[in-house]
Amino acid sequence: MPKIxxxxxxxxxxxxxxxxxxxxVMQSVFLIIGKWDLSVLLGNLLSGSAAVLNFFLMGLSVQxxxxxxEKDAKKIMRISQTYRTLFLFVIAAIGVYFSVFNTIAALxxxxxxxxxxxxxxxxxxxxxxxxxNGETDEK
Amino acid sequence: xxxxxxxxxxxxxxxxAGMAMIAGIGPGIGEGNAVAKACEAIGRQPExxxxxxxxxxxxxxxxxxxxxxxxxxxxxxxxxxPGHFVNILINALG
Numbered sequence: 001m002p003k004i005x006x007x008x009x010x011x012x013x014x015x016x017x018x019x020x021x022x023x024x025v026m027q028s029v030f031l032i033i034g035k036w037d038l039s040v041l042l043g044n045l046l047s048g049s050a051a052v053l054n055f056f057l058m059g060l061s062v063q064x065x066x067x068x069x070e071k072d073a074k075k076i077m078r079i080s081q082t083y084r085t086l087f088l089f090v091i092a093a094i095g096v097y098f099s100v101f102n103t104i105a106a107l108x109x110x111x112x113x114x115x116x117x118x119x120x121x122x123x124x125x126x127x128x129x130x131x132x133n134g135e136t137d138e139k
Numbered sequence: 140x141x142x143x144x145x146x147x148x149x150x151x152x153x154x155x156a157g158m159a160m161i162a163g164i165g166p167g168i169g170e171g172n173a174v175a176k177a178c179e180a181i182g183r184q185p186e187x188x189x190x191x192x193x194x195x196x197x198x199x200x201x202x203x204x205x206x207x208x209x210x211x212x213x214x215x216x217x218x219x220x221p222g223h224f225v226n227i228l229i230n231a232l233g
Contacts, residue, residue: 007192015200058203059196065174066181066192073178074171077199081167085206092210096218103219107211114204117197 008059014123015055018116023048023109030105043095043105050091051110054084141232148224156216162209169202 095106
C-alpha cells in the first residue's frame, strides 16, 4: 500500500472535523423542527462517512497522479472521478431507496466538504502556521 | 390512457436523470486538466509540492461539487419524482 502524503492526511482530517460539526448542526436542526428520529442519524452516518471517504480517495488519486506524467495524470484523475461518482451514486441511491435512511439526511451531508472548503479562508491563518511548522519539522 | 400517462412520466424522469448526469462529464475533464497543470508546476518547482497539492485538492473538491449537484438531481428524478408525479396524476384524475 502506498504511503499516504501528509497533505492528504491533514486535508482529510480538516474535512472530517467539518463533517462532524456540520452533521451535529443538521441533527440539531432536525431536533428543533421536531422531525428527528433514528433514520436521520443513520442517513447522516451513511452519507457523511461516504463524503469523507470520497474526499480521501480523491486525495489518494491526486497523490498518485502528481507523481506521473501529464498525460497519465489526466487519465488517472478521470478514471478516479468516474469510480468515485459511481460510488456516491450507489450511496445516495441506498439513502433514498431504503426507508431506514432519511432522504434529506442522506443527501445533504454529501455537500458538507464543499461548505468546509468555502469556510476555509476563515481558518487559513491557523493552517498556514501549521503547514510552516510541519515543513520545519521535516527539515 | 392512464398507463400511457404513467409511462410518459417514468420515461421523462429517466430521460431527465440521464441528461442531468451529462454534467458529470465536466468535473472529470476539469480535474484531469488541473492535475496535469499541477504536475507541470511541481516539475518546475519541486519544493512547492505541498502547497500545490493542497490547492489542487481544494480545487478538485470544488469542481466535483458540480457533478454532485447533478448526481443528487438524477437520484431524486429516479427514486423520488416518479412516485410523486404519479400520485399527483392519480389525484388529478380522481
